[in-house]
């Protein structure tokens with residue numbers, strides 16, 4: 001019996017490390033964004049400028065976005081939160097060795113795609129399938 005490693009993504013250790021770094025950087029950026037969003041919506045309710053970055057908050061006020069819609073802030077936050085979760089999942093996949101493998105067809109996701117979307121769960125073909133699926137769900 002011959003064992004073929006076709007189901008495994010042929011990412012080198014060094015490449016995995018690189019993607020892990022990309023993911024961590026992205027995660028850090030998102031966390032920073034999320035916490036500044038949180039702070040600015042807090043500033044809406046409460047003008048007490050405590051610790052942290054008071055400049056960020058006054059920026060919001062100066063640009064006349066006083067009525068900065070909390071709903072918008074929340075929807076941005078939830079998008080970023082979702083992305084954050086995708087990143088967490090990708091980091092887990094790096095740990096358990098399934099990173100870079102399409103969750104649907106189990107084929108390797110092209111490196112080029114991972115470079116653009118390091119937390120991609122599907123290859124391009126499956127991604128569009130998945131999106132169609134999601135759309136159908138929304139129409140229900």
Ligand SMILES: [Zn+2]
Pocket residue numbers: 102103104105106107122123124125126127
């Ligand atoms: Zn696929």
